[in-house]
Amino acid sequence: MRLYDLIQNNKKLTFIDPFTDRSYGVADFHHSLVIDDRQALVFIYADNLIGSIEVFLNFLGSRFTVSLLSPQLSPVYKQELEEVYQPYYIYDPSRTEIPGFDIHEASSRIRLFQHQLKPDYPIHPDIKLLLSTSGTTGSPKFVKLSEENLIHNAEAILEFLPIREDDITPLNVPVIFVYGLSIFTTNALKAGTIICTNRDVLQKEFWDDFVKYQFSSLGGVPYVYEMLQRIDFFKKEYPFLRYMTQTGGILNQTLAKVIEEYVAPRGQQFFVMYGQTEAAGRMAYLSPADLKTKNTSIGRPIRNGSFQIDPSTRELLYSGPNVFGGYATKSADLNTFQPGDVLYTGDIAEKDEEGYYYIIGRIKRIVKLLGTRFNLDEIELIIKNAFNGETFACIGVEDKHLLVIHLNQDLKDEEIKQFLKTKLNLHPSIIKIKQVSKIPLTPNGKVDYTSARSLYQQV
Amino acid sequence: MDKSQKLDEVMALALSVPLEEINDDLAYQSIPEWDSMSHMVLMTELETAFGISIETDDMLEMNTMPKVREILQKYGVMQTN
Incomplete structure (x- = not known):
């Protein structure tokens, strides 16, 4: 049946x-x-x-x-x-x-x-x-x-x-x-x-x-x-x-x-x-x-x-x-x-x-924002594509916030927030942005998301 | 600052829309920006900006711009036009 x-x-x-x-x-x-x-x-x-x-x-x-x-x-x-x-x-x-x-x-x-x-x-x-x-x-x-x-x-x-x-x-x-x-x-x-x-x-x-x-x-x-x-x-x-x-x-x-x-x-x-x-x-x-x-x-x-x-x-x-x-x-x-x-x-x-x-x-790079599942790698790629392929790293913080880390001193927080709002309907208040001079990397050259997450304390 | 202008600014901030887009036609869920998330942000921002504590029934009533203004009047923070 x-x-x-x-x-x-x-x-x-x-x-x-x-x-x-x-x-x-x-x-x-x-x-x-x-x-x-x-x-x-x-x-x-x-x-x-x-x-x-x-x-x-x-x-x-x-x-x-x-x-x-x-x-x-x-x-x-x-x-x-x-x-x-x-x-x-x-x-x-x-x-x-x-x-x-x-x-x-x-x-x-x-x-x-x-x-x-x-x-x-x-x-x-x-x-x-x-x-x-x-x-x-x-x-x-x-x-x-x-x-x-x-x-x-x-x-x-x-x-x-x-x-x-x-x-x-x-x-x-x-x-x-x-x-x-x-x-x-x-x-x-x-x-x-x-x-x-x-x-x-x-x-x-x-x-x-x-x-x-x-x-x-x-x-x-x-x-x-x-x-x-x-x-x-x-x-x-x-x-x-x-x-x-x-x-x-x-x-x-x-x-x-x-x-x-x-x-x-x-x-x-x-x-x-x-x-x-x-x-x-x-x-x-x-x-x-x-x-x-x-x-x-x-x-x-x-x-x-x-x-x-x-x-x-x-x-x-x-x-x-x-x-x-x-x-x-x-x-x-x-x-x-x-x-x-x-x-x-x-x-x-x-x-x-x-x-x-x-x-x-979680093993997978997944964050649940307001109950909706987002793949962080996917968000990262969407942002990179929109901002001239510059370096971005996205980290989920306790299913409450999306932390976006980037290197560009001239990039205003509002630009990223506005983009994420338009593209993914993410409310700016759940997005935290941190501009850094260096993205933390693991010994094999990948983004070290565990260290990157600690940057959240500084936002 | 003028209270009405302050309200517009709080709305623009909470809904994350440009100040120019704040007008009396706005209503809860009438634009994608005014959703449940931003509504809760709005309530918190209004409480902070005007130093008031909004009762829960009023939170649900504040579903249009004119209603927000009307209820803020009740709390004594907006002048009657």
Whole structure:
């Protein structure tokens, strides 16, 4: 059975558009669009609103391979990706025309763009979904996922998340991120109502919806919980809220304690989860019962998953049926799908005597800024290319800041910040810049990122 | 410094947009620059610049330029026009 069929089996599932308060049964989105029956690629610039959910469901129910992409990508990045992958259809409500594409009115509500040349290059039948590893840098590197990956992930999550038939769940995490996608798939399989929204926790309308529809759950990366604390969320009562989920990094200890002390007496549950796009979602979770004693742990593996720690590098390795089938960086890569047995997470981990895992560092040069993963080498290259190939070194500082080190005395901090803001939508306040006379190097001539990081203290 | 001019400067700094782009049409999430991150920066900057402590309900209400000004009036830091 396909994920789509399992979702359609949840016959009482309802989607609500909070902007109009209109609701749609899951059957209303069954083949509700006129699309060609073929194996090809569709780009969905998904904003979590009702339209993108309808489009996503229709293509899940087709032979198409779906790529979920950020609607906030700059137009240049969108065109570059479309050039590389030649999608047959595009859903992007933000554009009125795309060169090389015709408008296809797929229904009275939904407009698609259809490639004039009807590309039909071969795509491996096991590839159902392509997700970007970065989300916002416009990198053409996609993670190839199968139906089986998606179903295994969703079913493993349903083993521990208390999702019920009468649940009302907001899509307040973008579905283009694997965590948001997991919220969508698990609730589509088992919950009663999904609120299709892109409103965020700093919008009054989000809280109006929260009370009006009585959200059963909330999800977020650490940054979202920091905002919740800032707006005094944990000082108020929400009798309808049953559980919260968190992923995308470790909560600071103080906040973890605030949350633990909030949920415990109220009988609510807080789930810490650990995952990656390459695992089609989750790899581990911390049971709410362990929150008090193990609040810095990612918990234990999900059902059918297992961890090993590489004895020499201490890298956390994951095995399970949700491990992806390889990366794609060009359309020719869509012709293969190699189910992986071991996923190298790039995280350095420890396991305590009771079998709980802890992330203590990273092997890969990855930083998570506001919950979004950025490859530091990639950022470095983007900056170098923009600034005449000059020397830059990028370092992540505790998933809070991006430290940029450079040699050019004439280069103003503002220029770099402005560039990163425009290109990668990084807020200047999370960027720290240090001009130095010499970039620290290791004996073999590579940038010594460990020494470079200490420059952060001087910014 | 004129309070209104000071407000514009705080907005420009927090949202990281040029001062010329600060106008009454700006609203939360209406431009990419005014997102959740910069909104929290904005709240902190307003508190520092005007020496006030903004209540949480007001943080969510301050979602347009006119609303920001209106609520700052409530805190007694902006003159009524």
